[in-house]
Amino acid sequence: MGTDPANPRQRVVRVGSRRAKLTAAPGTFAEPAVTQDEAAAPVSAGEGPNDARLRQDVPPHY
Numbered sequence: 001m002g003t004d005p006a007n008p009r010q011r012v013v014r015v016g017s018r019r020a021k022l023t024a025a026p027g028t029f030a031e032p033a034v035t036q037d038e039a040a041a042p043v044s045a046g047e048g049p050n051d052a053r054l055r056q057d058v059p060p061h062y
Contacts, residue, residue, distance in 0.1 A: 008026040024030040
């Protein structure tokens, strides 16, 4: 069972002792595509009405 250059495949790459990741599929890009909606979305620099409350809230398991 050797590598077939006519049929390339994704490979599993070891990232750590217990982790692995797949390489990009043939004919695709490794980076995700940015949609026009994401590119046109303004970055919020101001504070919203609930920001202060969200910073104060503590999850119930604490």
